Amino acid sequence: MKRALNFNAGPTALPEAVLKIAEKEWLNYKGTGMNVMEMSHRSKPYEEINTQAQALLRKLLNISDDYEILFLQGGASLQFTMLPMNLLEEGKKGYYALTGSWSEKALKEAKKIGDAEVVASGKDNNYTTIPKLTDLDSLENGSYLHITSNNTIYGTQWNDIPSNLNLPLVADMSSDILCRPIDVNSYGLIYAGAQKNLGPSGVTVVILKKDLLERSKDSLPSMLDYRTHAKNDSLYNTPPTLAVYLLKLVLEWADSIGGAEALETMNKQKAALLYNEIDESNGFYSGHAEVSSRSLMNVTFTLNSKELTDAFLSEAKELGFTGLNGHRSVGGCRASIYNAVPLEHVEKLAQFMKDFRTR
Structure with missing residues (x-):
């Protein structure tokens, strides 16, 4: 499975x-x-x-x-x-x-x-x-x-x-x-x-x-x-x-796996993958949170139009990603990268974000 x-x-x-x-x-x-x-x-x-x-x-x-x-x-x-x-x-x-x-x-x-x-x-x-x-x-x-x-x-x-x-x-x-x-x-x-x-x-x-x-x-x-x-x-x-x-x-x-210290190291690595993609996208992705207040657990962002957002979420779903819809009160997209979310899954999401933006 x-x-x-x-x-x-x-x-x-x-x-x-x-x-x-x-x-x-x-x-x-x-x-x-x-x-x-x-x-x-x-x-x-x-x-x-x-x-x-x-x-x-x-x-x-x-x-x-x-x-x-x-x-x-x-x-x-x-x-x-x-x-x-x-x-x-x-x-x-x-x-x-x-x-x-x-x-x-x-x-x-x-x-x-x-x-x-x-x-x-x-x-x-x-x-x-x-x-x-x-x-x-x-x-x-x-x-x-x-x-x-x-x-x-x-x-x-x-x-x-x-x-x-x-x-x-x-x-x-x-x-x-x-x-x-x-x-x-x-x-x-x-x-x-x-x-x-x-x-x-x-x-x-x-x-x-x-x-x-x-x-x-x-x-x-x-x-x-x-x-x-x-x-x-x-x-x-x-x-x-x-x-x-x-x-x-x-x-x-x-x-x-090493307790809270090891989890922090892993969580910072996962968050950096997604925030770097947002920051390097020249506005294609826009983060909701100001840099000084960014969460290690929930990466929230928007795209430039509803059509792009819908296309992003639709393609992501086809590739096996789930839960990327933003909360209904704010819209956009959200990747929740809690402790148990594997680094490899976050790497795949960052790569998909890059590929989608490039196309």
């Missing part, structure tokens, strides 16, 4: 090595005679999967014991609500930096819970750049500052993370977690849907500083209280067992 050249924005490609292991263990996971989906989440084999996944994530991102690692459901979209429900203190503000649609949605949900305010926005520039955060020392009476570290629709990414804050930094890292090393200690909370860099859809990772758990109120519904999941090792209710199992396999794969 010929594998697709998968550039979908999410869910997206999984490492082929991971899929082969899952295929091998599909009917009989480690001698249990069952698929992971069939076994009890209270069983020893599954508890080991859960524990190993947490340990691998802790190793790969150098997460200290000061943080809880939670495996939740509901995607990053539920975290838009769960975050302010737990961390937004009465009489204080949640501050938000707007860099695209997902940060807008996070702000919208926070406003339903309490007082939320925009501190910086790239909206006036059509989100082509990450806005500058100035006068952060003047952020008074704040519960947290929220950023979206990578913006899939617009192809921008934070490169200079806010530091020396007098309030916790919170980040939605759904589309760039583990694409490069990060200093987890700079954050109070990180959340990420798994379906771009960590595994399949269905599980959401939350990395939470333990002292922030004190903010959660007893009046919260149990399932929306971070303390519930922390106390029960993410096993309070039936977890998405297959998704957590595949998450573990992806983390094992990442560890085997």
Whole structure:
């Protein structure tokens, strides 16, 4: 079978090595005679999967014991609500930096819970750049500052993370977690849907500083209280067992190839191939993001006309490329080159872009 050249924005490609292991263990996971989906989440084999996944994530991102690692459901979209429900203190503000649609949605949900305010926005520039955060020392009476570290629709990414804050930094890292090393200690909370860099859809990772758990109120519904999941090792209710199992396999794969440092090297190489083709095309391809804000994960660009765009996407589809359509809100084209997208596939796309432009 010929594998697709998968550039979908999410869910997206999984490492082929991971899929082969899952295929091998599909009917009989480690001698249990069952698929992971069939076994009890209270069983020893599954508890080991859960524990190993947490340990691998802790190793790969150098997460200290000061943080809880939670495996939740509901995607990053539920975290838009769960975050302010737990961390937004009465009489204080949640501050938000707007860099695209997902940060807008996070702000919208926070406003339903309490007082939320925009501190910086790239909206006036059509989100082509990450806005500058100035006068952060003047952020008074704040519960947290929220950023979206990578913006899939617009192809921008934070490169200079806010530091020396007098309030916790919170980040939605759904589309760039583990694409490069990060200093987890700079954050109070990180959340990420798994379906771009960590595994399949269905599980959401939350990395939470333990002292922030004190903010959660007893009046919260149990399932929306971070303390519930922390106390029960993410096993309070039936977890998405297959998704957590595949998450573990992806983390094992990442560890085997050298971890976050090796992934960063590979991701920079992949991104450079496409950005170089855009920059050398003399305007045939136009990148959406300004150079200083370009994403390692989502390369967004347009062609000079709808007819050219349609022809580009049609020919690409015939050659086995999938997922190159830009988001419906901005149009154009987008190549999502997450960790599991092989370098060879990106090389083929860069060559196709060059050939199409030449013709």
